[in-house]
Amino acid sequence: MRLFIAEKPSLGRAIADVLPKPHKKGDGYINAANGDTVTWCVGHLLEQEQPEAYDPAFKKWSHEHLPIIPQQWQLAVKKKTAKQLAVIRKLVKQADNLIHAGDPDREGQLLVDEVINFLGVTGSKKNSIQRLLINDLNPSAVKQSLNKLRSNREFIPLSTSALARSRADWLYGINLTRAYTLQGQKVGYKGVLSVGRVQTPLLGLVVRRDIAIEAFVSKPFYEVWSWLETQKSQTEKGETFKAKWQPSEQCSKYLDEQGRNLSQALAQNVAGRISEQPASVKNLKREHKKQAAPLPYNLSALQIDASKAFGLSAKQVLDICQGLYERHKLITYPRSDCRYLPLSHFNQAAKVQSAILANSQDLGQQGKLLSQTEYDLTLKSKAWNDKKVDAHHAIIPTQKVSNNLSGNDAKVYGLISRNYLAQFLSTHEFYAVRVEVEIGTGLFVAVAKELINQGWKSIFIQGRNKNNAQDNPNKDDDPQQLLPSLQQGQALKSLQAEVLEKHTSPPKHYTDASLLAAMTGISAHVTDPQLRNILRDTDGLGTEATRAGIIELLFSRGFLSRNGKTITATLTGRSLIESLPEIATYPDMTARWESELSAISEGKSQYKTLMMPLEQQLTDLVIQSREVTPQGLAGLGKSSFSKKRRPASKRKYATKKPKTVDRC
DSSP states (O other): OEEEEESSHHHHHHHHTTSOSSOEEETTEEEOTTSOEEEEOOSOSEEEOOGGGTOGGGGSOOGGGOSOOOSSOOEEEOGGGHHHHHHHHHHHHHOSEEEEEOOSSHHHHHHHHHHHHHTTOOHHHHHTOEEOOOSOOSHHHHHHHHTTOEEGGGGHHHHHHHHHHHHHHHHHHHHHHHHHHHHHHHTTOBSOOOOOTTHHHHHHHHHHHHHHHHHOOOOEEEEEEEEEEEEOOSSSEEEEEEEEEEOOGGGGGGBOTTOOBOOHHHHHHHHHHHTTEEEEEEEEEEEEEEEOOOOOBOHHHHHHHHHHHHOOOHHHHHHHHHIIIIISOOBSOSSOOOOOBOGGGGGGHHHHHHHHHHHOHHHHHHHHHHTTTTOOTTOOOTTBOGGGOSSOOOBOBOSOOOSOOOHHHHHHHHHHHHHHHGGGSOOEEEEEEEEEEEETTEEEEEEEEEEEEOTTHHHHHGGGTTSOGGGOTTSOSSOOOOOOOOOTTOEEEEEEEEEEEEEOOOOOOBOHHHHHHHHHTGGGGOSOHHHHHHOOTTOOSSOTTTHHHHHHHHHHTTSEEEETTEEEEOHHHHHHHHHSOHHHHSTHHHHHHHHHHHHHHTTSSOHHHHHHHHHHHHHHHHHHHTTOOOGGGTTOBOSOOOSSOOOGGGOOOOOSOOSSOOOO
């Protein structure tokens, strides 16, 4: 008997649907006519044991016990899913061959591997386990995946990486949460001060942004613009355009770090000197540029664009995507960190396009105009790249047709579909024009963009008619003037110049979109220049699957608050960050972890390389915590965490110690 162990019931049913019929459904499993059996986990069946499992004395929180570092790690069976684990245990004993069908990511790999190991599978039975990777729950796609089984041993590094992350988060979260909660109690704080290697640096980003905004003092700066006229004849007026003054090095003492002129007198002097004066074209550059379509989405990129376009939170987008994947079967696996597609998918383009035009009203209407003239289904964009695809690929629509989409489901599906269709449209082409004009001794610059071919942007622009300007995250934010036909050395006339007074703007408060962007592009927020240089684009705070949950965790803990799209830190959140050492509140350490975890998953590093230094670091951090008196937390906090699950926006923050500390 072959036994498929899926991560969720929905995936298990999708696998069973393509196995020989008739089926016999049992309690927690499905038998196929050929003897194959499909069973499933219900998310995590196992969890890390609590500290008191290692020593009953650890049930009481005390500095004397810290750091708590298990010598032999233990897993506990979740009470709510113990029955399903018993079903899997019985089936594993009966099976001749096991097939791992966890979700195609780091956590999905570990989730099923942990169950197999916990049930004591060893020897040849363990060595022969195969891996089934499913990105699309539609039958045709599942059948294709069944024909591409791989050895589960190939994924040992991925599982090891997830195991290292799980244990490291436990160590960091348990020890520092206890340490700082105990210090908070000394000043009268009523609550648990949750500290995590991802959530705390993320909170630190928000706190520092809030402080920067509060401390910001706006300053005026002055631009000089010259209206220029081409000269046709003494009696006939030419065409006009405007150019911006570029301060020279001689003006450096009047400029700020961004090169903006802070002297009104200087600006007025320049404007007076160049008004009604002859001018000439000093340099003229007209560059032909091509812009490729944006890649299909991974989860974070989709969450960012959906937040910008529709004001959806990261958690809302993830929940919508799970529904589109599991219930509607209209998109592929959503928790992907990849933005590329395998070449084997290319021959499905016509069927996927047909499904999109049927499912999406807006894109369907555009498709009637574009499909005959602009879509080229033989076009292979840079998105098609086998070298950049492993366990899972970018989020794209499936071939399924459905007429049941509406509201936010339709909006998110539309974004996913739009980026997919863009791969089959021509490049966006334009001339980038830069004109340097000399007026007296001053240099003025005008820029323009001359459209050659709208290309893929046609479906982005057409999507704006029902939404306001900010609804399209790929819009051009800087509309530029049209320039007359010019030649280098051409004589012009400077008409009346004008001085514009502007004011420096403070940083913007974080939103879901900008906070996610910060998490994915964490190198920009790393203080260590050397570390910043070695971080890859894929390194970030958290994973595709966990980022939304981490943001929501900070709200549920009472560390963040939301006002419309704006996200700010609460007094509790700010006071916590101010009481912690910088190493815990900046993303440098976490970025190192993520880089190391990526290396482990690729077989380039080892488990102990991450864990051994962490154990020593925890000892130092625990000792350091005892010297902290967090006066800013005095009188804050609430009495208990609510036991009843509520929407994140309504959950109460409180002091009762939770059974399991959130460790990210």
